[in-house]
Amino acid sequence: MAPIPTPPAEPQDTPDAYVGLAADPAERQARGRGWSTVRQLPPGAIITMEYRAGRLNFEVSDGTVTRCWKG
Template sequence: MGPVPNRPDEPDDDLDSYVGLDARTAEERARERGWSTVRAVPPGAIITMEYLFGRINFEVADDVVRRCWRG
């Protein structure tokens, strides 16, 4: 899947800045930056792939964010 462009009314955020943070810190930072929905999933989880405006997704292993994407 290709990159999803930033919508002007969605947080303009550096998603790579979340990688390496503990899950709680990442969630708090995301909410402070304006994300309305924060979803944390384990590696290999089966999830829906529809784009949800205002959602940020974290792949979390051992309480550390390994990957981050919007929608």
């Protein structure tokens, strides 16, 4: 049987630090800190909820990050 692959390590970063930042610079900052995927989502967006290591989600309203979470 093949071994279970080890998910990539996530950056040691605090999602709350992105709240209040402009969305595009926040995304560049997140990618620079090692996040492999960054999603910008409108408030109330319907999204899949599977956890993806290395993904950071931004809820963006009027060009500003209003909420941020891993996965």
